[in-house]
Amino acid sequence: METKILQPNNENYAYCAKLLQDGEVVAIPTETVYGLGANALCESGVKKIYEAKGRPSDNPLIVHVADFEMIEKLAYVNDRARIVMQNFMPGPVTMVLKKKDIVPSCVTGGLDTVGIRMPENEVALRLIKESGVPVCAPSANTSTRPSPTKATHVLYDLDGKIYAILDGGECKVGVESTIIDLTTEKTRLLRAGGMPVEILEEKLGKIEVVKSSTVALCPGMKYKHYSPKAPVFLFLPSEDLQTKVIEKYDTYNGKAVIFALSDNVNAYGDRTVYNVGKNAEEYAHNLFRFLRRADREEFDVILCEGVDDSGYGLGVMNRLIKASANNIIS
C-alpha cells in the first residue's frame, strides 16, 4: 500500500474519518507526538495498530476524545477526573480511570482501566469529531524508535504499512503526555511527560512520584524505548558535566555529537553540538527530532547533557535515561 502525507483540508478530513470508521489506521498529529489512530471500539482496527507498529499487545493504548461526553461513555468519571477535565483538558495529560464495558480489552491490554486524553491540537480534535468515534493511538513510531514529532518521521518508520498520515506540522510539546492514575486512593504518576507534575498538583493535590528508573509503573514503560541507532550517553547534572562530556567526546573513536543547552554550547568550542534550547521545556520539544537527526547524519555516539528532574525536566530525564539504556555518567 502507498502511504500518503495528507494536508488537513475538508476532503482529507472526510477521507481520514472514513478510514477510521471502516476500521483502518490513520496517523494523526497531537500536541505531544504523532499517534497511530484507530477506532477504539473496533477490535479489527485496533489489531492493525499492533501489527503496523510491531508492538506487544499486552501494552495498553491511550484513547483520544474530542469532548467530555465521550469520556463519560468510556469510563467511570470520579471527582479527581472532573478536576483534570476542567483544568487540563485539552492538554498533554492522560488519566487512567476504571473502564466501562464498551471499551474492548484489546485496547486496554486486558486491564479493567483505560487511559484517556483530549489532545490540544485542532487537527486531531476535528478528525475525532468528524469520525464520531473515540480514537485509540500509541505514538506512531516503530516500537523502540524515538516518537515522531513530524509527519515525515512517521513516514520514515511506517511507509507502506498505513494508508494515511494527516499532517499537522511539528508537534508543539515534543514528548508524550503525562499519565496519572486516578483509580487509586492517592493519585500516582505513571509516566512523566509534557505536563509538569507540579502544575497538576496545584489543582489535584499531592501526586505520588516514583523517580527510580527501574520500576515499570505502566505496562509500556518496561520495554526498550526511544532508541536511535547510535548509543546514547547521559551525563547527570554536576559542576563538571561539560568537562566529562568533552573527555568522552575527545577520546571516542568515532563521530560524536553533543546535545547541549544554549548556555553551555560555547563551552564545547568547535566540537559538533546540537543546541537543544534554553531550558527543559525546549529540550523536550527538540529531543526526539534531534535523536532522529543524529541517526540521519550518521553519528556513532550521542552525548546528552542531563537536566534537573523538576518541572519539564522530569519528562526529559525519563526519556534520556531510556534512550541511554542506562549508559549514565554522574
Ligand code: TXA
Ligand atoms: O502523548 C501521548 O500520550 C501519545 C499521543 C499519541 O497521544 N501517546 C502515547 O502512547 O504515548 P503510547 O502507546 O506510546 O504510550 C502509552 C502508555 C504506555 O506506556 C501504556 O502502558 C500506558 O500508556 N497506558 C495506557 N493505558 C494504560 C492503563 N489503563 N493503565 C496503565 N498504563 C496505561
Ligand code: MG
Ligand atoms: Mg510510545
